[in-house]
Amino acid sequence: MNRISQIRSLIVGTSLAIGLLITSVAQAHISLVESTPAADAVAATPKQIDLVFNERLVPRASRLELSAIKNGEVTEKFEHIDIEFINDGKTLRAKLHHPLGAGVYRVQWRAVGDDNHPMTGEFSFTVE
């Protein structure tokens, strides 16, 4: 290879690497956009908890766990929560059968989107 074609292949290689980088940023992991109740909200007792994501969820791999918290410790885990997927599959809705009493609640979620990477997160809200 002469010098010019060396430079040329360096430029081509660098462009390819940048292209791959841009592609992988564009296909980022699924992420939580907003929730109802919102993180750290003080709310009246909710009938449901909605988690809105930036892309469609894989239903069988996505879930929500709800716990009651007192003095930083879990006092109750809610085992039977009906989950449905609405909003073109981008919203995970947990339907609560019984009203939540006053107190602090923690939501832990696991979400899988297009790229199959499980993402997790948690937040709390207060029922007054």
Ligand SMILES: [Cu+2]
């Ligand atoms: Cu990912």
